[in-house]
Amino acid sequence: xxxKIWHAIDVEIARVAxxxxxxxxxxxxxxxxEVSEDSPEFITLRAYFDAAPDFERIKEKIVQGLSLIDLPxxxxxxxxxxxxxxxxxxxxxxxxxxxxxxxxxxMIAPSWKRPHVGETDRIVVEIDPGMAFGTGTHETTxxxxxxxxxxxxxxxxxxxxxxxxxxxxxxxKLHPGSIVTGFDVDPEAIEVAEExxxxxxxxxxxxxxxxxxxFYRGRDFDVLLANLTADVIxxxxxxxxxxxxxxxVLIVSGILLEQGDDVKGALIPEGFNIIEEKPDGEWVxxxxxxxxx
Numbered sequence: 057x058x059x060k061i062w063h064a065i066d067v068e069i070a071r072v073a074x075x076x077x078x079x080x081x082x083x084x085x086x087x088x089x090e091v092s093e094d095s096p097e098f099i100t101l102r103a104y105f106d107a108a109p110d111f112e113r114i115k116e117k118i119v120q121g122l123s124l125i126d127l128p129x130x131x132x133x134x135x136x137x138x139x140x141x142x143x144x145x146x147x148x149x150x151x152x153x154x155x156x157x158x159x160x161x162x163m164i165a166p167s168w169k170r171p172h173v174g175e176t177d178r179i180v181v182e183i184d185p186g187m188a189f190g191t192g193t194h195e196t197t198x199x200x201x202x203x204x205x206x207x208x209x210x211x212x213x214x215x216x217x218x219x220x221x222x223x224x225x226x227x228x229k230l231h232p233g234s235i236v237t238g239f240d241v242d243p244e245a246i247e248v249a250e251e252x253x254x255x256x257x258x259x260x261x262x263x264x265x266x267x268x269x270x271f272y273r274g275r276d277f278d279v280l281l282a283n284l285t286a287d288v289i290x291x292x293x294x295x296x297x298x299x300x301x302x303x304x305v306l307i308v309s310g311i312l313l314e315q316g317d318d319v320k321g322a323l324i325p326e327g328f329n330i331i332e333e334k335p336d337g338e339w340v341x342x343x344x345x346x347x348x349x
Contacts, residue, residue: 076121199341211278221249293322
């Protein structure tokens with residue numbers, strides 16, 4: 057039997073330049089990304105490819121991207137290609153994930169570790185990340201889950217860019233019987249989210265779909281979740297009021313601390329009022345109340 061070989065590129069880059077690298081890796085058709093938290097200043101991105109990627113071209117494009125946002129080439133500390141045997145990749149991928157308690161009610165557990173959790177009073181959300189983002193360990197996902205537990209009281213909720221479905225599934229488990237919808241522009245992410253919904257036995261309580269934000273205009277959700285990036289959230293600022301109830305709560309993350317003022321500057325003029333800022337490491341998550349313009 058032939059062992060499948062994964063082609064990958066490791067990119068060690070300054071946190072402030074993460075979006076530069078990820079944009080190019082997706083442009084060159086990566087099948088998925090892993091993020092390692094190396095230090096307060098640098099992260100490592102591992103991008104997987106179905107075939108050997110054009111390494112030199114990817115490196116050139118990342119360096120060009122750095123110059124466009126006035127960052128030195130040194131922000132790219134290292135970039136290297138590698139190949140990984142399938143069984144080695146699976147072992148490494150799963151080794152680092154452990155159950156984690158979040159807030160006062162939730163526990164996020166990798167699906168393969170659930171049998172080892174034992175009895176707990178916490179609400180357990182089982183996640184098999186596949187190639188989608190969102191395991192509960194990243195600061196942005198954790199921030200969203202903590203504020204979700206605090207401000208979500210049931211009703212209707214929209215998870216914008218649902219990824220693995222972790223936030224939408226947690227919303228269902230926190231308040232069963234609510235109307236919870238998660239969407240993503242990536243069909244593969246929705247496949248992963250549907251698998252996770254099945255693992256958690258909430259498929260019939262959760263609507264997951266490939267879509268875009270404008271589709272939901274006029275729905276008036278009680279809570280919006282948007283764990284994206286600052287450069288996506290800011291352009292969406294004018295659309296959020298069209299899909300949230302007056303008095304509803306918007307939770308946004310994927311925002312570096314230095315980007316926080318830009319995000320607030322886009323949302324506050326649209327009728328949102330900051331009710332909580334939750335910094336965690338280099339990241340910040342905001343909860344905002346929609347008060348209308």
